[in-house]
Amino acid sequence: MLVLPHPIQELDLATILITGCNRGIGLQLATQLDARGDDVIAVCRTASDALSHLGVRVITGIDVADGDSLHRLKGEVGEQTIDVLINNAGIVHGDKFGSLDYDEMLQQYRVNTLGPLRITEALRDNLAQGSKVVIITSRVGSIADNSSGGYYGYRASKTAVNQVGVNLMHDLKPLGIAVALLHPGYVATDMTSGKGISPAESVSGLIQRIDNLSMENTGGFWHAEGYELPW
Numbered sequence: 495m496l497v498l499p500h501p502i503q504e505l506d507l508a509t510i511l512i513t514g515c516n517r518g519i520g521l522q523l524a525t526q527l528d529a530r531g532d533d534v535i536a537v538c539r540t541a542s543d544a545l546s547h548l549g550v551r552v553i554t555g556i557d558v559a560d561g562d563s564l565h566r567l568k569g570e571v572g573e574q575t576i577d578v579l580i581n582n583a584g585i586v587h588g589d590k591f592g593s594l595d596y597d598e599m600l601q602q603y604r605v606n607t608l609g610p611l612r613i614t615e616a617l618r619d620n621l622a623q624g625s626k627v628v629i630i631t632s633r634v635g636s637i638a639d640n641s642s643g644g645y646y647g648y649r650a651s652k653t654a655v656n657q658v659g660v661n662l663m664h665d666l667k668p669l670g671i672a673v674a675l676l677h678p679g680y681v682a683t684d685m686t687s688g689k690g691i692s693p694a695e696s697v698s699g700l701i702q703r704i705d706n707l708s709m710e711n712t713g714g715f716w717h718a719e720g721y722e723l724p725w
Contacts, residue, residue, distance in 0.1 A: 511535040511576050513558055513613060514583030516542045518683035519630065519700075522693040523580060524550055526701060535576075537567065538583075558583045558609030559601070564616040576620045578704060581610035582630045586648045599647030606651035611658050623670030626707050629659045630700070633677045633717065638724035656715060656725065663713035672712040676703050679718050 510527050514520040515536035521544055524536045534550040541552050553570050557563045558581075584606045587598040610629045621627070633639055635652025656675055663673040678700055680690035699718030715723045 507531065507533050508577040509533045509535065509575060510578040510580065511537060511571070511617070512580040512582055513537045513556070513609070515545055515552070516540060517544070519678055519681060519693050519697060520582040521545055521548075522697040523582065523700065524548060526694070526697050535571070558613055559604040561612065564612055567613075568616050571617065571620055574620060575622050576617060576625060578626045578628065579614060579617060579621065580628045580630065580704070581613055583609055584630065586645070588644075589646050589648075590644065591646070594646060599650070602647040602651040603654065606648070607654040607658060610655055611662070614662060621666070621669075621671050625671045626704065627662060627666065627671060627673045628704055628707070629655055629673070629675050630678060631655055631659070631675045631715070633723050636715075636724050659715075660713055667709070667712060670709065672707050672709050674703060674707045674712070675715045676700055677715070677717050677723060 510532050512520055512523050512534065515524045516538040520536075520538070521542070524534050524545065525548060528534045528548060528550050536545055536548070536550050536552045537556045538545065538552070538554055539557055541554050545552060553567060555563060556567050585602055587595070587602060589595060589598065614627055632648075632652045634645060634649050635656050637653060640649065659673055659675040666673055678696045681693055681696045682690040683693060696718050699720065703716050703718060703720065715725060717723055
């Protein structure tokens with residue numbers, strides 16, 4: 495039986511906006527956070543039946559790589575304060591040296607690297623002192639941890655978003671806003687062809703890391719299981 499952590503803000507309902515909620519980790523984040531009593535805003539391009547039936551607020555038609563759709567997202571959110579912003583949307587394309595598709599590599603960069611930056615900048619005025627910004631990254635973005643190579647576009651996009659996250663830490667720290675870069679583990683989703691741990695197990699760990707995020711540990715690169723990862 496999965497035990498859900500207490501709400502991020504025990505006395506007040508926390509408003510949590512999550513991108514990429516259609517399926518996989520994003521859907522499971524929305525499910526678990528809603529189940530424990532947080533106010534979830536689920537953002538995606540197109541809502542799945544599972545997301546539509548969850549009962550949370552869903553904002554569709556949002557592409558994190560498209561600046562125009564982010565203006566619409568800002569309009570939908572209005573002046574509502576966001577306690578936790580979870581940048582989860584991402585894509586992966588396998589590639590191999592000698593037959594690289596550079597357009598696919600650029601698309602991964604637009605979504606995986608610039609997407610979280612665009613979202614965070616677009617919703618900057620919705621963040622307040624005590625808010626948290628989370629980027630779901632990957633340990634494959636770690637240069638020190640690269641022991642197998644491959645996945646040129648995906649690895650590079652995640653390395654770059656780790657740098658984005660550290661930059662955001664510096665910009666948001668004076669405002670009392672903490673930032674975390676979180677690796678979910680190898681999770682059984684469409685991106686991994688169903689191989690790995692369950693999304694529910696991964697997300698349980700991610701939520702614990704988010705709950706533990708503070709101004710004292712802002713800017714860290716963490717595994718969902720709770721240990722720091724090398725850059």
